Amino acid sequence: MSLPLDRAARVALPTTESVQHHETAVADLRRRRDDALARVPDLQALREHAAAIKGHTLGDLGTYLERFEEQARAAGAVVHWADDAPAHNRIVHDLLAERGVHRVAKSKSMLTEECGLNPYLEARGIEVVDTDLGERIVQLEGEAPSHIVIPAIHRRRQEIGALFHRTVGSPEGEHDPVVLTEIARQDLRRRFLSAEAGITGVNFAIAETGSLVVCTNEGNADLGMHLPSIHIACMGIEKLLPRLEDLPAFLRLLARSATGQAITAYTTVVTGPRPGGELHIVLVDNGRSRLLADPEQRGALACIRCGACLNTCPVYRRTGGHAYNQTVPGPIGAVLAPAFRSDREASTLPFASTLCGSCSAVCPVGIDLHGQLLAWRARAPFGGGRIRWVARLGAEVLARPRLYRLVGGLARLAWPLLSRRWPGNPANAWLEGRELPPHPGASFRSRFRLWSQGSRSREGSRSRGGSGE
């Protein structure tokens, strides 16, 4: 009965050590987030302000998109619209092919991951080098990012040392992060200089000025958009903010929520192409306008991809991002899954939450993540047929106190049987790694009857709580 994510977790983080490493690394990000945000005065007001701006923008997105397009064009950029991932990939490829580009330096962009741009371009003879260090690591490893901010967070330094030795010729046994970073930097510098085009993601776009805002810690996006003469920026249509003065609230929240930094090391506002260069902006829908039309779920479009909900999630901490089998993992990924995918696996992801609510509590823009997970569940109750039938039966029993008492009595008779694993035992999933509680004895309702008849049997509270007194 276990669902796909449960099985995938055993593959994504297969050993106790790998789980512990991931758990520690991710929990550390959450701690840094706590420390950084604790120093922000009026944090709650700041979050509400940011949420209100997002809500307002999404409420009138069409107008802001038109305004943005107009202003970006006026500044000299070329704006392209893509309905879906294939259209996005085609647009980017055409731009590169028309200019005879064979080497591209790409900075971090979850959107291009979502669209599968790298394999698309590589299949057409264009070499794409991911220039964010974490993205570079997963690219060399031949895997997808497992976290939306720290793509290689699931990899330990020893693994990265071995990978670099295999792929970029670092000395064998070297796994000092500083040395490895320097080696990657030298390798990437060479590739930056030979790249003929730069592709970047976009963190925010400003409707009033037609500007793009790109945040990185490595400056790699800045090199990518300034060294080659062609810059292609790929963004989801939900990234808009109305005015430049709306930006600071988001910059204050983004880096603090993500890594605990006050601000990302490089925060670049780009308006139009650099002199003599070209700037192309690809605006991608890929399911977003459908989500926007869904009043119960549209809140997820406010997401600024800080990763705070991943970092605090007890589930994500123990599964790793790859187990989710999609670009965005964690609570926000589970909310987006049924909006963007129609397969059965996607419909099970909203169940991959204990509903502890920590995701909603850390979200800097106030997305009710666990509420939205519940709303998805109500639309597509898990498993259809069999579970439906079991639920129906359960409710029939619980709606009839006498029947409920009878079934409870039978279960208590069967307790010794239920407590052992045998094929077909309904308690098997529970018994995976756990015992059932000891036989509970008589139910509360029957004990209470004795109690109220004056016998005041104390036996009840002793049997479980016993500390040997």
Place this chain on the structure above:
Amino acid sequence: MDVALFIPCYVDQLAPSVGIATVEVLERVGCRVRYDPGQTCCGQPFVTAGEWSQARRLARRYLDRFAGADAVVCPSASCVATVRRRYAELSLGDTRVVKEVGARTYELSEFLVRVLNRPDVGARFPYRVALLQSCHGLRELHLGHPSEAVEIEDSAPGPTEAVLRAVRDLELVLPDPPDECCGFGGLFSVQFPEISTRIGRSRLVALAATGASHVTSTDASCLFHLEGLGRRAAFGPRPIHLAEILAWSEER
């Protein structure tokens, strides 16, 4: 004060001693306790399973049973959170009744502190006890301050901690991190057994690291999960429900 008891189905069937302890505590602070055997389940499992039409049937039943009560007390934060926070989303019709019954349904420690202003119920429990915060208690009923809510400057302990601090000779400790989920999650625990037990084991290690002899919670369900893991691994502090600690007193 007259109190209607809500003993959720799983407590009734699987942790009856928690129900008895709840009655003892309430009577000790002078409440007259009434128990209606027509009650069963608040509907929580059906809410989390997405089976909202079934959840509605049970929610209506709950509202019918408890509509007249001044106070309903329940030794399970997640059930109270279902009544108070989730019923409103089920479109149950009369929103006034939903609101009123929700506002008058209390978790035990919440009732003792916020309604009776009696955190001290005269209990004594001479052990080191680790508190496992219930997520629903923490974030939906605000029975404490969740660690991620860094904007909250109020340093006064929430009701759960307050009643435990008032127990004589009890040394209260918190695991690190202080309030991560135990991994139970109801349906989650059987739909995702591997992940559920991974989370639970890591909590168990954190709880054991406090050196506590017991672990307590407002929710017996979280404790079943930890107890089940601890018994399988022969490891970890002994689970005891909050009500059972509060019922423990000198004369026993």
